Amino acid sequence: MTGPALIALDWGTTSLxxxxxxxxxxxxxxxxxxAGILQIEGGRFHATLETLIAAWQTAHGRLPLIxxxxxxxxxxxxxxxxxxxxxxLDGLAARLVVVPLGDGGRLHVVxxxxxxxxxxxxxxxxxxELVGLGAMQDGGLYVLPGTHSKWVLAQxxxxxxxxxxxxxxxxxxxxxxxxxxxxMSEGPADEAAFLKxxxxxxxxxxxxxxxxxxxxxxRTLPLMDRLPATSVAPYLSGIxxxxxxxxxxSAHGDRTATLVGGGPxxxxxxxxMQRAGLAFTSTPADAAARGLFxxxxxxxxxxx
Amino acid sequence: MTGPALIALDWGTTSLxxxxxxxxxxxxxxxxxxAGILQIEGGRFHATLETLIAAWQTAHGRLPLIxxxxxxxxxxxxxxxxxxxxxxLDGLAARLVVVPLGDGGRLHVVxxxxxxxxxxxxxxxxxxELVGLGAMQDGGLYVLPGTHSKWVLAQxxxxxxxxxxxxxxxxxxxxxxxxxxxxMSEGPADEAAFLKxxxxxxxxxxxxxxxxxxxxxxRTLPLMDRLPATSVAPYLSGIxxxxxxxxxxSAHGDRTATLVGGGPxxxxxxxxMQRAGLAFTSTPADAAARGLFxxxxxxxxxxx
Numbered sequence: 001m002t003g004p005a006l007i008a009l010d011w012g013t014t015s016l017x018x019x020x021x022x023x024x025x026x027x028x029x030x031x032x033x034x035a036g037i038l039q040i041e042g043g044r045f046h047a048t049l050e051t052l053i054a055a056w057q058t059a060h061g062r063l064p065l066i067x068x069x070x071x072x073x074x075x076x077x078x079x080x081x082x083x084x085x086x087x088x089l090d091g092l093a094a095r096l097v098v099v100p101l102g103d104g105g106r107l108h109v110v111x112x113x114x115x116x117x118x119x120x121x122x123x124x125x126x127x128x129e130l131v132g133l134g135a136m137q138d139g140g141l142y143v144l145p146g147t148h149s150k151w152v153l154a155q156x157x158x159x160x161x162x163x164x165x166x167x168x169x170x171x172x173x174x175x176x177x178x179x180x181x182x183x184m185s186e187g188p189a190d191e192a193a194f195l196k197x198x199x200x201x202x203x204x205x206x207x208x209x210x211x212x213x214x215x216x217x218x219r220t221l222p223l224m225d226r227l228p229a230t231s232v233a234p235y236l237s238g239i240x241x242x243x244x245x246x247x248x249x250s251a252h253g254d255r256t257a258t259l260v261g262g263g264p265x266x267x268x269x270x271x272x273m274q275r276a277g278l279a280f281t282s283t284p285a286d287a288a289a290r291g292l293f294x295x296x297x298x299x300x301x302x303x304x
Numbered sequence: 305m306t307g308p309a310l311i312a313l314d315w316g317t318t319s320l321x322x323x324x325x326x327x328x329x330x331x332x333x334x335x336x337x338x339a340g341i342l343q344i345e346g347g348r349f350h351a352t353l354e355t356l357i358a359a360w361q362t363a364h365g366r367l368p369l370i371x372x373x374x375x376x377x378x379x380x381x382x383x384x385x386x387x388x389x390x391x392x393l394d395g396l397a398a399r400l401v402v403v404p405l406g407d408g409g410r411l412h413v414v415x416x417x418x419x420x421x422x423x424x425x426x427x428x429x430x431x432x433e434l435v436g437l438g439a440m441q442d443g444g445l446y447v448l449p450g451t452h453s454k455w456v457l458a459q460x461x462x463x464x465x466x467x468x469x470x471x472x473x474x475x476x477x478x479x480x481x482x483x484x485x486x487x488m489s490e491g492p493a494d495e496a497a498f499l500k501x502x503x504x505x506x507x508x509x510x511x512x513x514x515x516x517x518x519x520x521x522x523r524t525l526p527l528m529d530r531l532p533a534t535s536v537a538p539y540l541s542g543i544x545x546x547x548x549x550x551x552x553x554s555a556h557g558d559r560t561a562t563l564v565g566g567g568p569x570x571x572x573x574x575x576x577m578q579r580a581g582l583a584f585t586s587t588p589a590d591a592a593a594r595g596l597f598x599x600x601x602x603x604x605x606x607x608x
Contacts, residue, residue, distance in 0.1 A: 114528075118504075118512075118521075119504065119512055119513070119517070119518060119520075119521040119524070120521065120524040120525065120528055120530070121520065121524055122524055122527065148520065163513050163517045164517060164520045165513075165514070165516040165517050165520070166482070166516050166517075166519055166520050167516050169482050169483065170474075170478070170482070170516065170519075173477040173478065173481045173482050174474070174477065176481070177477045177480070177481045178470070178473050178474070178477050179473065200422070200423065205509045205514070208422075208423055209423070209467050209551055209554075209555060210469070210509070210515075210547060210548070210550070210551030210554070211514075211515050211516070211547075212469040212470050212471050212474065212515070212544065212547060212548050212551065213423070213467045213468060213469050213470075213551060214423060215470055215474075216423075216425065216452065216468045216469070216470050217422075217423040217424065220423070220424040220425055220426055221424065223426065224418075224424055226424070240516065243514060243515075243516060244514070244516050246514070247513055247514030247516065247517060250513075250514070251513060
């Protein structure tokens with residue numbers, strides 16, 4: 001049996017997930033806190049971390065610590081400058097930013113990735129999930145649904161580039177703050193309305209007058225009693241996800257994608273990709289923990 | 305000299321404009337109140353109207369009354385059912401909805417227009433402006449910037465159809481409620497940043513990964529210190545207006561448009577249309593008053 005070798009932290013905007021990992025990468029224990037960087041006041045990152053992992057440190061002594069996600073942003077604990085794509089595993093490992101913890105311990109922060117160009121792009125945290133999913137070795141197209149979805153292309157041992165789509169956040173602000181929300185009411189999941197929206201989103205640019213026009217049908221259809229109020233939110237979600245998938249298909253063709261993650265939003269993307277006729281595979285859980293383990297290994301943090 | 309013949313009311317969501325018109329259509333007097341349908345509580349439409357026009361009624365007796373705009377919506381004084389496109393002047397005049405005022409007077413409410421189909425569309429108030437601008441006689445392509453911009457095609461004495469773009473409202477919700485607003489600060493008008501955005505918007509669908517991706521550059525460019533915080537709002541506005549113009553051009557080609565209205569937003573559309581290489585003409589003021597006069601004439605409301 002192998003012993004504890006690493007504490008890995010997936011530290012994002014709204015949550016902190018900690019993993020105690022063995023030296024073969026197995027997850028020995030895990031803890032979670034609603035301690036994302038937006039919830040931590042007055043820069044109390046160190047105290048938050050100590051509280052979460054105190055029991056592991058008491059039981060196993062001081063272990064190497066590594067983290068990724070928004071904790072490495074300007075609003076986080078320390079800013080870990082973006083690494084430009086194309087980016088390799090060795091590139092990530094060489095650019096870890098070290099935070100001394102005062103007690104002799106050190107926290108290693110994985111940098112995010114950037115794409116330069118006229119429309120630059122950034123990610124923080126997803127690069128670690130991608131490492132954990134084997135993107136560096138296997139290559140391929142990865143789709144990561146979320147508030148800010150990412151479509152990522154990996155090949156030849158590197159993440160070549162990616163694009164962010166504001167799909168989830170635009171849905172949320174339209175639902176909560178625009179006129180489109182006024183004719184919406186909560187209801188059960190409505191797959192038919194969602195898919196009707198997906199069909200519109202897939203064709204919005206080519207045939208239906210563009211996205212700025214297409215979303216207005218989430219007002220006119222209920223106004224004309226052609227869509228029940230409880231179906232408006234899934235319909236609008238479908239339009240936006242359909243438009244994202246159409247944009248991704250324009251960029252990448254019909255190649256099989258890896259659809260990353262689980263939960264209701266990922267299920268919707270799966271439905272929409274099926275509707276678009278795109279093939280995809282699903283992923284195992286805990287990709288971030290696996291990625292942190294691989295990056296820590298590449299950086300030689302364990303077994304020192 | 306001709307005498308007062310009509311009281312015309314342009315009654316929208318946020319304002320009420322009243323015109324006293326001569327029997328040749330000249331504006332003899334005008335009044336304005338912040339008495340849009342959203343500001344009027346408890347259905348006090350009649351009292352609001354009486355207060356605004358009392359002086360005219362005292363001086364000139366009871367005159368015919370006509371109105372258009374959101375006052376004819378489900379949330380207004382009375383619902384005037386939409387007239388389906390293609391729609392003529394006679395069609396509008398025949399579908400006026402009458403509200404008896406109790407004192408023998410009657411208010412005539414112009415219906416809005418609707419486009420049926422998979423993505424239906426609606427307007428209220430713009431149809432009257434278009435009549436006032438001569439769209440029924442002259443035909444042509446009309447662009448009406450606003451919270452919900454409209455692109456309208458008229459020919460053969462009828463409004464053939466139109467599309468609404470949620471450009472203005474999407475800009476507002478992204479600015480006020482999304483992550484894009486966090487890196488914005490107020491500044492002087494920045495025409496260069498606006499036009500940089502227009503260039504992105506014009507090419508977003510064809511070359512730049514779609515609108516859901518393009519707008520994210522309003523976060524990444526300031527994050528990378530490539531766009532000052534005071535330039536982010538005009539840049540984002542440019543992307544959205546550029547995308548609208550590209551969608552309009554896809555639908556209508558490079559034909560010369562009539563750009564309706566005045567003020568800072570219309571000035572931005574003029575800049576963006578120039579940037580896109582589209583020709584346009586401008587319009588005189590008070591199109592709504594003129595349109596109400598023409599519709600009242602077609603309906604035989606005056607000189608009875």
